[in-house]
Amino acid sequence: MKLSKMLINTLRETPAEAEIASHQLMLRAGMMRKMASGIYNYMPLGLRVLKKIEDIVRDEMDKTGAQEFLASAVLPSELWKESGRWEVFGPEMFKLKDRNQREFCLGPTHEEVFTDIARNEIKSYKQLPLNLYQIQTKYRDERRPRFGIIRSREFVMKDAYSFDKDYEGLDISYNKMYEAYHNIFKRCGLICKCVEADSGAMGGSGSAEFMVKSKIGEDEIAFCTACEYAANIEKAPSTPEHSEKEDLKEINKIATPGVKTIDELINFFKTTSKKFAKTLIYKADDRVVAVMVRGDREVNEVKVVNALGGAIEFDMADPAIVKSATSAEVGFAGPIGIKVDALFVDEEIANMYNFIIGANETGYHFENVNYGRDFEGKLGDFRKAVEGDKCPKCGKPMTMARGIEVGHIFKLGTKYSETMGANFLDEKGDSKPLIMGCYGIGVNRTMATVIEQNHDENGIIWPLSIAPYQVIVIPAVTKDEEQVRIADEIYNKLQQMGIEVLLDDRDERAGVKFKDADLIGIPMRITVGKKVKEGNVEFKLRNASNIELINIDEIYERVVEEFKKNNLSL
Amino acid sequence: MKLSKMLINTLRETPAEAEIASHQLMLRAGMMRKMASGIYNYMPLGLRVLKKIEDIVRDEMDKTGAQEFLASAVLPSELWKESGRWEVFGPEMFKLKDRNQREFCLGPTHEEVFTDIARNEIKSYKQLPLNLYQIQTKYRDERRPRFGIIRSREFVMKDAYSFDKDYEGLDISYNKMYEAYHNIFKRCGLICKCVEADSGAMGGSGSAEFMVKSKIGEDEIAFCTACEYAANIEKAPSTPEHSEKEDLKEINKIATPGVKTIDELINFFKTTSKKFAKTLIYKADDRVVAVMVRGDREVNEVKVVNALGGAIEFDMADPAIVKSATSAEVGFAGPIGIKVDALFVDEEIANMYNFIIGANETGYHFENVNYGRDFEGKLGDFRKAVEGDKCPKCGKPMTMARGIEVGHIFKLGTKYSETMGANFLDEKGDSKPLIMGCYGIGVNRTMATVIEQNHDENGIIWPLSIAPYQVIVIPAVTKDEEQVRIADEIYNKLQQMGIEVLLDDRDERAGVKFKDADLIGIPMRITVGKKVKEGNVEFKLRNASNIELINIDEIYERVVEEFKKNNLSL
Structure with missing residues (x-):
């Protein structure tokens, strides 16, 4: 295909709407255009x-x-x-x-x-x-x-x-x-x-x-x-941590007016988030479910849904449900006396000593709580794995x-x-x-x-297997008859060989053509420039930085070599 | 592809929902299945x-x-x-x-x-x-x-x-x-x-x-x-007929109570439909338009819309509009005194003498009406062409x-x-x-x-260029080891040649296989039967009735010959 005949508009500026490389480059290289939000036309x-x-x-x-x-x-x-x-x-x-x-x-x-x-x-x-x-x-x-x-x-x-x-x-x-x-x-x-x-x-x-x-x-x-x-x-899977062993202290209700979030609690109790167990209330279809994890952990909702045997809708419960389950405002939920259909307790909680929980009473928390002695629930892995949790196969830390x-x-x-x-x-x-x-x-x-995986600051770098065209032939100076003639010749012969080739026959400076060829990411570039007088053309791979000077007669073999290297047949 | 591995269900019965050959055969041959009215899945x-x-x-x-x-x-x-x-x-x-x-x-x-x-x-x-x-x-x-x-x-x-x-x-x-x-x-x-x-x-x-x-x-x-x-x-285009010339008679209003349709009028006036001119009222967007054609003619609505310079909606006017345009019930419309935005008169009307029209008064018609003397409108070609109208290029009759x-x-x-x-x-x-x-x-x-163009009572007859598979190989007796082996051999070799081939390796009688091959319309059928003992197989074209007995070694050439005949490359 001759570029002069092709519908192609490359953009030098990055479109404001595009946040990531692939989106930016597909728009800049004229690969697609937006029709509506999330709906595209393919050029x-x-x-x-x-x-x-x-x-x-x-x-x-x-x-x-x-x-x-x-x-x-x-x-x-x-x-x-x-x-x-x-x-x-x-x-x-x-x-x-x-x-x-x-x-x-x-x-x-x-x-x-x-x-x-x-x-x-x-x-x-x-x-x-x-x-x-x-x-x-x-x-x-x-x-x-x-x-x-x-x-x-x-x-x-x-x-x-x-x-x-x-x-x-x-x-x-x-x-x-x-x-x-x-x-x-x-x-x-x-x-x-x-x-x-x-x-x-x-x-x-x-x-x-x-x-x-x-x-x-x-x-x-x-x-x-x-x-x-x-x-x-x-x-x-997550790996439950073991807290340092302590003697069990007596459970104690503490007035914590207005202290609701983990950060506020840390500040109030002057301790770390690992000393807290938070209780989250969910609505699973028509069931109300509480899930406990350590203060610094996140609930893995998928694990909870699986433990429930499935749920079509699964979401955080709204304040009214929280209130009816805990008899308290949001922020004071805890396992003791909670009215829910199921209480899931992350297994790590069973390894904690003398921790703090909500008291199911607005403005109060319990301290020195211990699993087994003060409450029980369905133990299991209900938290999100984090960096350092152990690989279930070999036990080494995960990343x-x-x-x-x-x-x-x-x-x-x-x-x-x-x-x-x-x-x-x-x-x-x-x-x-x-x-x-x-x-x-x-x-x-x-x-x-x-x-996303194959680009640089100049544009896309298509793998040969899925490149829109495999080779681009560029006559450096469009006014130079010999360059144009040889470029045409190479273009025609490559086409006859069954190679998908572009000829940049536009009346543009070589620099513009190179920029476009790089932007649209054509794997092989053949430039017919001054050296054509000595019978040579330039060959450049999009994913390499060096330029090879190759005799015109040998250029076809060089192109074929790339197909072989990539295990592609012609 | 081996038929035993393929999702194919042919039907012997014609599905009741299908009225025409292509629809029936596509369902019977298992080419498609209905998902909803007018929506199909392709098998x-x-x-x-x-x-x-x-x-x-x-x-x-x-x-x-x-x-x-x-x-x-x-x-x-x-x-x-x-x-x-x-x-x-x-x-x-x-x-x-x-x-x-x-x-x-x-x-x-x-x-x-x-x-x-x-x-x-x-x-x-x-x-x-x-x-x-x-x-x-x-x-x-x-x-x-x-x-x-x-x-x-x-x-x-x-x-x-x-x-x-x-x-x-x-x-x-x-x-x-x-x-x-x-x-x-x-x-x-x-x-x-x-x-x-x-x-x-x-x-x-x-x-x-x-x-x-x-x-x-x-x-x-x-x-x-x-x-x-x-x-x-x-x-x-239509060709306006010339009625036999008559002396113009005096226009005359006739009471025609309850006589509305052309058939009723023919009966009442004891004459032919060619002696009437009917006036039809249309609604074209916000305009009301009347169109006159001879009693036996049909209005060509497209011609009318074009004469109007276009209309987004164009439909027969409802009775209320007719009444307001004609001051009469539906069935008595005529050009004289009609209140419309445009009156289009088919040019044939100008060639008629002493004809009958509605009087724009319920229960009355005019007889002995003549164009020019009694009314005028925009003359043009507003009727549907019919068998015998003249070709606009050579003047010979059209069909x-x-x-x-x-x-x-x-x-x-x-x-x-x-x-x-x-x-x-x-x-x-x-x-x-x-x-x-x-x-x-x-x-x-x-x-x-x-x-629709390529089928017979046995099924589809695909042109080679678009057939789903080009050749079907049928071992006649699935229990005959030699037949199965040779069929396999031919199937494999044809595949290697780049031909799209089916092997009917199903444990079915030969008759069932032939019926299916005909129904799905595979252009070439190779049957490996008893004659394989003499080194021969049967070759049959779907669109021919004769069976050719061909040496196994020559069967490949015979297949290639069909590709050449159809100008298809392999």
């Missing part, structure tokens, strides 16, 4: 990258024997009411009505659709295992769309659903996807890590996320510094990092097949629910994440 | 065909230098309010609100989006001409979705938008699309005809539709029997047929660029509106239409 250059990622995904999925399918984006509410998720998604689901007032949504995910297809099409174990996937547009009305296409409202996902006759089969299907995902991200030039994820209380016997470490990531991950272990913070989730694989089990009646007849003729897995990749998000 | 086999059509479209578009783009499907209302089309689409537009109550629609078409992109990205004539296209999902909440994917509510369209600096440029862009469309439909194996279409009153200097003749078509087309002329009925529109090319001119301020600077530095064209292809509809 020709950006779309080429997106399609290449899709092709890699498709190729790796096909290799596993998965079959491509395409579901509609507009989905009837009936399916979602059947699974019970019509209300669960809340405002994140775009809902609409047709001219006959029938309710639909724009699919945020497709478990219901694929389960419906499976119950209609799969009759016998002979049809199993089966893996159906699609590369399709999904919709989530995010409360806070941000970071460009990392968190957008209309996005392309590859989602796959596996169907097996037993859990051994599911393990095989799951492992195939695990391998395929590794291959996909590797081929996209993305360095990512597979971390254990929480699989929820309902169904699900295993779950892992493919995370790209990034300071802008919305997920927190715990990594072991010594072994391979890594987990989403929701899943990572924390932020990550962007690009993929997720999940053993669903029979969650949807049981609810929706997706059964098959096994070898004995018995009807059994299908054993399902689901597997997702954020295609646009992958694109943005590759940029 | 693996159907999706392969859809993707192949998309690839042909993409290839031909790219050849013209058009650049692929991808707009969102969810579009902000602001753009549509700017163009004035937010209300125009009426209930056909799916509208929705996001969590912040902002209004959006699911794009039924994308003129506004592309005009918006153009006004932001195109600054200078140097960037022109430009053609942007996308292959994207569109939404129209049809009043009556039907015929499967011929008229559906969620569908894939290729839409392209050209931008030029002048009308000469638009002609070139338009002609390129015309050529590309011919190539696309030809490559898809579709026989279609390009017919002149109405380009509307507002903007638009040319418009043509690609029509596939079909008795289930929703469009009516006029064809010349002698020359190449063809037009949509909306556009086709009528029904057609399915698969493509539409349209010279928009400055309609959107002026309304939305999409301007560029020309050579002299003057700001001018971009000259636009728009070009659409219904991708799913093309798929269904190919089936």
Whole structure:
């Protein structure tokens, strides 16, 4: 393609709306444009990258024997009411009505659709295992769309659903996807890590996320510094500390008027946050639940929901509920005499001595409280793991990092097949629910994440495998007939070789062309300049700083060499 | 792909919901499944065909230098309010609100989006001409979705938008699309005809539709029997007939109590419908309009709207409006004394003598009425052309047929660029509106239409270019080891040759396999049966009746021969 014919507008200024590198660079390089909050249009250059990622995904999925399918984006509410998720998604689901007032949504995910297809099409174990996937547009009305296409409202996902006759089969299907995902991200030039994820209380016997470490990531991950272990913070276990042993003192009620927060308490009692146990009140669907953790810890809500056996809605309780549970204003909750449906106590609390809690009476706290003697609850791991907590595999300390989730694989089990009646007849003729897995990749998000990992101050550095074009040929001086002629020649020959090549034939200074080539991130740059008189052109890799002077006849081989180095065929 | 591993359910019975061949066969062959009224899921086999059509479209578009783009499907209302089309689409537009109550629609078409992109990205004539296209999902909440994917509510369209600096440029862009469309439909194996279409009153200097003749078509087309002329009925001119000359008689009011319809009038006056002129009252936005045509003719509403210079809403007036315009009940309207904003008179009326009209008085008609003497109006061609009307090119009689529109090319001119301020600077530095064209292809509809044209009582007959698989290999007796081994061998070798091949390795009788192969329409069938003992296999083309007995070693060449015959490369 000749740049003079191409719709491309590069921006020198960083758009104010973009906070992170990938978002800034995609706008500056003219890869996409904003249509509305969290909704983008893909310009020709950006779309080429997106399609290449899709092709890699498709190729790796096909290799596993998965079959491509395409579901509609507009989905009837009936399916979602059947699974019970019509209300669960809340405002994140775009809902609409047709001219006959029938309710639909724009699919945020497709478990219901694929389960419906499976119950209609799969009759016998002979049809199993089966893996159906699609590369399709999904919709989530995010409360806070941000970071460009990392968190957008209309996005392309590859989602796959596996169907097996037993859990051994599911393990095989799951492992195939695990391998395929590794291959996909590797081929996209993305360095990512597979971390254990929480699989929820309902169904699900295993779950892992493919995370790209990034300071802008919305997920927190715990990594072991010594072994391979890594987990989403929701899943990572904490290690209960043991406080120094003390003799048990007598419990004592103290007037603490207006002293509510941990900081105020520290100040009042002149001690550290480790001497306090805080009690938080939650609303879990129609249950009221209290959770106790040490004063300096954070509750891990996912662990609490799992201990509850699941909850559709789980949130901090409002003051009215707190008051009715504790008979006190917010800030004085404690375990003694609390009226809740369940009291969960982080196991660390049982290792503390003579600590301070709220007295369930406005303006009062208890001091010298001890677990077992003064109160009891359901002990367990209910707090967020922190730096230094021990790796559950090898016992060495874990460290924390932020990550962007690009993929997720999940053993669903029979969650949807049981609810929706997706059964098959096994070898004995018995009807059994299908054993399902689901597997997702954020295609646009992958694109943005590759940029997060591959850029410098001058622009994007596309991996050769997904670059919009692989080579850019630049005649340095557009008025120099010989330079133009040789550049044309190289451009044409590379095209004939099946290479995707740009010719920057615009009437611009060489400096402008170099800046644009760097910004849009073309992996190989061939400059036809003064040295063409000696039969040489300049060859520069986007991800290297040196310029190679190469004989015109040998330039083609040099380009091919890069394909070989990257294990790409022509 | 081995059929035993594939999700395929063929149906022997014709589903009751499907009225036409393509819809029935796509369901029976397991190409798609209904999700909701007018909304379908594509099963693996159907999706392969859809993707192949998309690839042909993409290839031909790219050849013209058009650049692929991808707009969102969810579009902000602001753009549509700017163009004035937010209300125009009426209930056909799916509208929705996001969590912040902002209004959006699911794009039924994308003129506004592309005009918006153009006004932001195109600054200078140097960037022109430009053609942007996308292959994207569109939404129209049809009043009556039907015929499967011929008229559906969620569908894939290729839409392209050209931008030029002048009308000469638009002609070139338009002609390129015309050529590309011919190539696309030809490559898809579709026989279609390009017919002149109405380009509307507002903007638009040319418009043509690609029509596939079909008795289930929703469009009516006029064809010349002698020359190449063809037009949509909306556009086709009528030829005014001359009634036999008579002496003008004196106008006479006749009491016709309760006689309202043309049939009742024929009976009452004991004459033919050609002796009457009927007057129809329409509401065109806020204007009231009367249209007169001969008693046996039909009004061509598109011609009337064009004569009005356009109308957003155009419908038969309700009885209250009729009464206020005619001072009579419905059934007695006539031109004399009528109170309307415009009176359009089909030119044929001026060639009639002593005819009968409504008297604008309940229960009365006038007889012996003559145009010019008794009333006047705006004369023109306002009726639908019929069989026998003369071809505007050669004067020979035209004939009528029904057609399915698969493509539409349209010279928009400055309609959107002026309304939305999409301007560029020309050579002299003057700001001018971009000259636009728009070009659409219904991708799913093309798929269904190919089936309409290519099927028999046994199933679909895919053209080789878009067949989901090109060859199916069938071992006749699954228990025969030699047959199975040779079938496997042929299957593997064909795959290595890059041919898309199915192996029917299911444990079914040969008859069942043949029936399925015919139903899903695979172009070439290789049967490995008893004759394999003599080194031969059977080769059958889906679109031929004879079976060729071919030596195993020569079967590959026979397959390749078909690719050559169809001008397809391997």
